[in-house]
Every structure is written in structure tokens, then in C-alpha cells.
Amino acid sequence: MHLWYAYMTPRTIVPVIFGLLLTVVAVEHIFTMTILHGKSMPFSTMLLSTSGNGSDLHCPSVRLSARVLPQIALASYPGSGNTWVRHLLQQMTGIATGSVYTDEDLRLHGFPGESLSNGSVVAVKTHQLYDETFYDRTILIIRNPYETFLSLFKYIKANHTGAPIIDKYITEWGSFTANEIGHYGQFYTSWMKHLDVLPIFYDALKQNLTQELHRIKVFLGQSGIKGNVRCALANADGNHLRKHSAMPLDFFYSKEKRLAINLLINQTRKMFKDRFRNVSESMGTWML
Incomplete structure (x- = not known):
């Protein structure tokens, strides 16, 4: 049997071997950077994730929509897990989520639609009260207010994933919670006015993520937006989950x-x- 390298001279073999080595190094670098930084790879170098049943799962990188989408609000009280749900939506649909706010940290770390609130994004993050003139549909995130207030306080005092120093709790925590109690009730009362709302409980996401993602997929499908739940499950946590306190809520x-x-x-x-x-969802279990 004649092999291809039998016809190659030492002068031609060396460049070929060198080229193969460069290819191996480049692929290894792409895999390493993707694992370290948790970022989606460009479509041209897309990884094949393997699902539990052994089938290949192709998940495209996050992009803006090529067609105009309905205005879907991703509404929540601050501290309820909005950033996490945005990540899940992006992984599931391959379409960027937007926001009525501008957070450069989020824009640079996995949320290219940050500050956009038009039809190019799959959903728009908002903590504002309901505006009946703007949103066609709403995904409404609800979280235990005890956890919500604590999460929000940590964000305000230490940004997305940090934790505030103990002095902040001593001097500012009491007045902070007193102020938030009234605002929390007002926020959800406002969004009850919307006629097309999908309620998503943070607790349910934590306990049965697959089931809740299927609910979201069906909701988006009613607007002609396709999604793959397994793509969200392949990278469920994202990079912006806040550390939980070791202390009990009470x-x-x-x-x-x-x-x-x-x-x-x-x-x-x-x-x-x-x-x-x-x-x-049994909100009665939230009470202390």
C-alpha cells in the first residue's frame, strides 16, 4: 500500500508536521480559554457539548436577532435573579437579552445586548414599574423578599458577586430593609396589571431548572422564538451568581x-x- 508520506521528502514533511502542531496548539488554546472564562465560542469554532443521552448538542454563540421580536419584559424586583435568568435565556435561544439599564461589566462579560430595549433582543431586563405602552408580554421573576433584600444589599454595596463588609450591615441594613418592604409590594402590584405574564419563581428554578426552562420555552414559542433547553442546561450557572451567606436568614x-x-x-x-x-409555589414557606 502506498502512503501519502512515502512521496514526501524531508524538506516537505517538516512544514506539514509543523502546521499540524500549530493546529493542535490553537485548538487546545481555544478550549482552555473557553473553560477559564466561560464565554461562548464563535460559531465557526463552536464546541460540541454532549448531553446525557450521548447525542451531540450544537449551541450557537449569543447574537442579536436578525428579525424584529416582540417586546418581552424580563421584569423582577432587584436582587431576584434577573441576571441569571438572562444568561439562561441567551443560552437557550442564542439571542441576546437587553436591558433598560447600562451596565458595562455585563456588556463586556456575556451580555452583548446590554442597554438595548428594541426588537433585536429576546427579552428586556427591567426593575421599573409596569408600563402598559411598551411591553407586549412579560416574564416575571419572583423571589422570597428575605433573600431578595439581602441579595440587593450585597449588590449595592459590593457589586455583582462580592459581599459587603460587616460595618455596612451595622450602619445601613436596618433603614435599607425598611425602605424596600414598601417598594417590593408596589412593584408586583404594578406588574399584575399586565394581561400576558409568565410567573417564574426563583425557588422553582433552583429546585427544578429543567421544568421551568420548558415553561419559558413554551412561552417564547408562542411568540415564534425557538429555544433548546439542553443548551441552557449545558452552562446553567453562568459567571454572575452571587455567593450565598453562610449565616441563616433570621x-x-x-x-x-x-x-x-x-x-x-x-x-x-x-x-x-x-x-x-x-x-x-408555596410562598408560605418563605416566612420566618
Whole structure:
């Protein structure tokens, strides 16, 4: 049998071998950078992720939509996991999420649609009260207010993934929570006015991510937006999950604050049960 290298001279073999070595090094570098930085690869060098059943999973890099999409709000009270859900939406659809805000850190680290709120993005992050003139549909994230206030305080004092120093809790935490209780109720009361809302509970995402992603996929599909749940599951955490406190929640809340927040939870639970009768999330377990 004649082999191709049998016809090559030492002068021609060396460049070929050198070229193969460069290719191996380049591929290894791409894989390493992708793992270290958690960034989507360009479509031309897309990785093949393998699902649990052994089939190949092709997930494109995040991009703006080539067609005009409906205005879908990704609404939540600050500290409820909006950034995480944005990441999941992008992984699932391959389309960038937008925002009514401008956060350069997010723009540079996985959210190319940051500050966009037009039809080029799959959903628009907002913490604002409901504006009936702007959004066609809404994905509404709800989280236990005890966890929400703590997460928001950490963000304000230490940005996306840090933790504030203990002095901040001593001097500012009490007045901060007192202020947020009223705003939390006002926010969700406002968004109950929207006629097309998909409620997504943060707890449910943590406990059964696959099921909740399928609910979101069906909701988006009604607007002609395709999604692959397995692409979201392949990189479910993203890069902006905030570290949880080692202290129990009741450590941060006085008896007086707990009474006020428990009342808030009861009011919010009644509001959601009246509007969404098929919502199974038990807000009663949130109370301290």
C-alpha cells in the first residue's frame, strides 16, 4: 500500500508536521480559554457539548436577532435573579437579552445586548414599574423578599458577586430593609396589571431548572422564538451568581422586620393566587 508520506521528502514533511502542531496548539488554546472564562465560542469554532443521552448538542454563540421580536419584559424586583435568568435565556435561544439599564461589566462579560430595549433582543431586563405602552408580554421573576433584600444589599454595596463588609450591615441594613418592604409590594402590584405574564419563581428554578426552562420555552414559542433547553442546561450557572451567606436568614432580620416581611409575603401570595390559580409555589414557606 502506498502512503501519502512515502512521496514526501524531508524538506516537505517538516512544514506539514509543523502546521499540524500549530493546529493542535490553537485548538487546545481555544478550549482552555473557553473553560477559564466561560464565554461562548464563535460559531465557526463552536464546541460540541454532549448531553446525557450521548447525542451531540450544537449551541450557537449569543447574537442579536436578525428579525424584529416582540417586546418581552424580563421584569423582577432587584436582587431576584434577573441576571441569571438572562444568561439562561441567551443560552437557550442564542439571542441576546437587553436591558433598560447600562451596565458595562455585563456588556463586556456575556451580555452583548446590554442597554438595548428594541426588537433585536429576546427579552428586556427591567426593575421599573409596569408600563402598559411598551411591553407586549412579560416574564416575571419572583423571589422570597428575605433573600431578595439581602441579595440587593450585597449588590449595592459590593457589586455583582462580592459581599459587603460587616460595618455596612451595622450602619445601613436596618433603614435599607425598611425602605424596600414598601417598594417590593408596589412593584408586583404594578406588574399584575399586565394581561400576558409568565410567573417564574426563583425557588422553582433552583429546585427544578429543567421544568421551568420548558415553561419559558413554551412561552417564547408562542411568540415564534425557538429555544433548546439542553443548551441552557449545558452552562446553567453562568459567571454572575452571587455567593450565598453562610449565616441563616433570621440572623439579618429583627423580630419587628420579620413581622413586617411576613405580612408582605401573605399579601403577595394572595395577589398571585388570585391572578395565577395554577401557580404551585408555596410562598408560605418563605416566612420566618
